[in-house]
Amino acid sequence: MRRAATLLRLAGLGLLLAFLLAPQLFAPLFAPLTEGGAPPIYDQGNLGMLALAHLATVLAACLGSTVLAVALGILVTRAGGQEFLPLSRAVVSFGQTFPPVAVLALAVPLVGFGEKPTLIALFLYGLLPIFENTVVGLRTCPAAVLEAASGMGMSARQRLLTVELPLAMPLILEGIRISLVINIGTATLGSTVAAKGLGEVIIAGLLSNNTAFVLQGGLATGLMAVLLYDAVAALERRLCRTARID
Secondary structure: OHHHHHHHHHHHHHHHHHHHHOHHHHHHHHHHHOOOOOOOOOOOOOHHHHHHHHHHHHHHHHHHHHHHHHHHHHHHOOHHHHHHHHHHHHHHOHHHHOOHHHHHHHHHHHHOOOHHHHHHHHHHHOHHHHHHHHHHHHHOOOHHHHHHHHHOOOOHHHHHHHHHHHHHHHHHHHHHHHHHHHHHHHHHHHHHHOOOOOHHHHHHHHHHOOHHHHHHHHHHHHHHHHHHHHHHHHHHHHHHHHHHHO
């Protein structure tokens, strides 16, 4: 079963890379979806470069979200920071309260068109799942383990870095995984404000009534999301196994 799952992942990755690097090989598959002699494969930009730009934007936003969300999660689970939990939760919920399109519309007048408003929207949108999972992970560390760490003479900082965060890491990674998958899809909206990404392919298809373009952008984005989700899940399982061995 595990071997079949691995082969399926490799096949998915190979298919995605083949399409992004040599999309014209797939032209016969998409040709029936076009009308009036429209091109079956997106030809207004390099699909591979668009996919890389899409992924880079998502990863950059997720990195920023992770740093802030984990820092806030640590703060509100310390004795001196518990009173900031309602405020912190309100801050990280801001991105989920407003639709990404609304955040983009608010960000454009401040930072202009391009990657910046997209990064802001994705950063805000990705905070909540990472923050909530960090809080739950740190709060559910076994009391006996924490007492043993304190009994060994560990300082609060040492206990956090060597005991609490490693124990909470699977849940934190789960939050990061959710954030990544949400933002892979959400990042397609960035093309409405001139950000480079696979959303450019979808929008071009909608504007020209070319179903082939829409399907190409959607399938590439969806497959990228599935593969990224699976990669982070594999890292999470590996960390869990390492923790059990240790």
